[in-house]
Amino acid sequence: MHRTVLALLIALCSSLAWAHPGEHHAGFLHSLAHLLTEPDHLALMLLAGVAGWAGARFLRRRKAVRTQPPRH
Numbered sequence: 689m690h691r692t693v694l695a696l697l698i699a700l701c702s703s704l705a706w707a708h709p710g711e712h713h714a715g716f717l718h719s720l721a722h723l724l725t726e727p728d729h730l731a732l733m734l735l736a737g738v739a740g741w742a743g744a745r746f747l748r749r750r751k752a753v754r755t756q757p758p759r760h
């Protein structure tokens with residue numbers, strides 16, 4: 689069941705579904721400029737940064753709880 693839902697989510701978020709006009713393969717600098725100026729790419733970078741920050745915070749807190757000495 690979970691695999692089906694995951695496959696469906698991946699299919700719905702495929703690059704074809706979210707494509708926008710513009711070129712991604714026109715040379716390194718052009719591609720870099722494109723990635724840094726397109727609002728959708730900037731939004732995804734921001735989202736990835738927030739997700740990474742939240743994940744790191746979660747793992748840090750979980751580790752801190754696990755390494756605390758037991759209370760008596």
Ligand SMILES: [Zn+2]
Pocket residue numbers: 708710711712722723726729
């Ligand atoms: Zn793009």
